[in-house]
Amino acid sequence: MNDPLIYLDNNATTAVAPECIETMLRCLRDCYGNPSSKHGSGETAKVETIRARGQLAALLGASPPEIVFTGSGTEATHQAILGALALRPGKRRIVTSQVEHPSTLLLLKHLEQDGIEVVYLPVDGEGQMDLDAVERAVTADTALVTLMWANNETGVVFPIAETAAMAAAKGVLFHTDAVQAVGKTPIDLRTLPVDFLSLSGHKLHAPKGIGALFVRKGHKIPPLLFGHQERGRRGSTENVPAIAALGTAAELAATGLDGYAAQVGALRERLESGLLAQLPGASINGAGATRLAGTTSLNLGGPEAEFVLDKLDRAGIHASAGAACSATGTEPSHVLLAMGLKPQDALSTIRFSLSRFTTPGEIDHVIRILPALTPAQPAAAA
Numbered sequence: 001m002n003d004p005l006i007y008l009d010n011n012a013t014t015a016v017a018p019e020c021i022e023t024m025l026r027c028l029r030d031c032y033g034n035p036s037s038k039h040g041s042g043e044t045a046k047v048e049t050i051r052a053r054g055q056l057a058a059l060l061g062a063s064p065p066e067i068v069f070t071g072s073g074t075e076a077t078h079q080a081i082l083g084a085l086a087l088r089p090g091k092r093r094i095v096t097s098q099v100e101h102p103s104t105l106l107l108l109k110h111l112e113q114d115g116i117e118v119v120y121l122p123v124d125g126e127g128q129m130d131l132d133a134v135e136r137a138v139t140a141d142t143a144l145v146t147l148m149w150a151n152n153e154t155g156v157v158f159p160i161a162e163t164a165a166m167a168a169a170k171g172v173l174f175h176t177d178a179v180q181a182v183g184k185t186p187i188d189l190r191t192l193p194v195d196f197l198s199l200s201g202h203k204l205h206a207p208k209g210i211g212a213l214f215v216r217k218g219h220k221i222p223p224l225l226f227g228h229q230e231r232g233r234r235g236s237t238e239n240v241p242a243i244a245a246l247g248t249a250a251e252l253a254a255t256g257l258d259g260y261a262a263q264v265g266a267l268r269e270r271l272e273s274g275l276l277a278q279l280p281g282a283s284i285n286g287a288g289a290t291r292l293a294g295t296t297s298l299n300l301g302g303p304e305a306e307f308v309l310d311k312l313d314r315a316g317i318h319a320s321a322g323a324a325c326s327a328t329g330t331e332p333s334h335v336l337l338a339m340g341l342k343p344q345d346a347l348s349t350i351r352f353s354l355s356r357f358t359t360p361g362e363i364d365h366v367i368r369i370l371p372a373l374t375p376a377q378p379a380a381a382a
């Protein structure tokens, strides 16, 4: 009999929570109206979007009109960055980091072709950002600082509150890609001077194809898709089942937030110490930095990650090498290279990402299996 599946790739995507599936099925069955229609069916669908907007706003400490539902985290980030440039006509500089997600970096590379100057700040060996360096990079010509809240590969958390406050003091807009942070760490936008925040449903147990952008009250940013929906900020008939499921996911996350870091953090510690004890030469990337509770970036110290991941896959354990969206198996991760890892160490790194559904038994199974699947390394030459 096959081993049961152990899913430890939650930074790539999460399992849809049973409650979200229930919400979606109910909406597909009973709320098929168009929320813009004036009749009862439209009203029923609209009520679902209102409820979901409220649930998501509550998780973030936002007010409901500050939430724009989008089709993904990528779309939310694109709208924020392009929106910031529109809000600051004449300013042609954006400050960011070298370790952002490709959904940010690829747009910025594209904008460079249009003459936008983009400053990609380095990180230190732990993957951490120097706040002073961000401050020095902000000039009078800067429209926006955009930094991820937490890194999808290492889990390293950037000093978002401090950076947002610095940007606000300088009158520069601030966006954070919080796709990996929402639902895992407390976020209170009442006290955090962030102008824009992106999130994605499928990272917090809602389905794929739904995201949201927080736009602080007062910022009138243009849509990417024109239409009357979302108060003119995102055209397209609303994906009511997915929006409703994101609302349910937000409420579940809010309920579990207090216990999340302790529960998932303890499992991550157990995984790391269990593996490090058996894998001489292995180390944890970013171990010295503040990290998301559920992410571990394990440098095996030699063996090819792709080889070990393939063996893990056959053993029913699903993990990944760096960012799933860009993993070709041949290119070392830009995040790990920016942290100063040698290409061979980057290519020897496996990411495990846990969720609130991960169990101690699953972690113990990985600790038992992984060392046996990892080729021993020849002793270093004298």
Ligand code: PLP
Pocket: 011, 012, 071, 072, 073, 074, 075, 101, 103, 148, 150, 151, 152, 177, 179, 180, 199, 200, 201, 202, 210, 211, 325
């Ligand atoms: N930003 C980060 C940090 C991510 O990890 C991801 C997904 O991998 C995204 C953005 C993109 O989100 P989506 O898949 O919803 O477009």
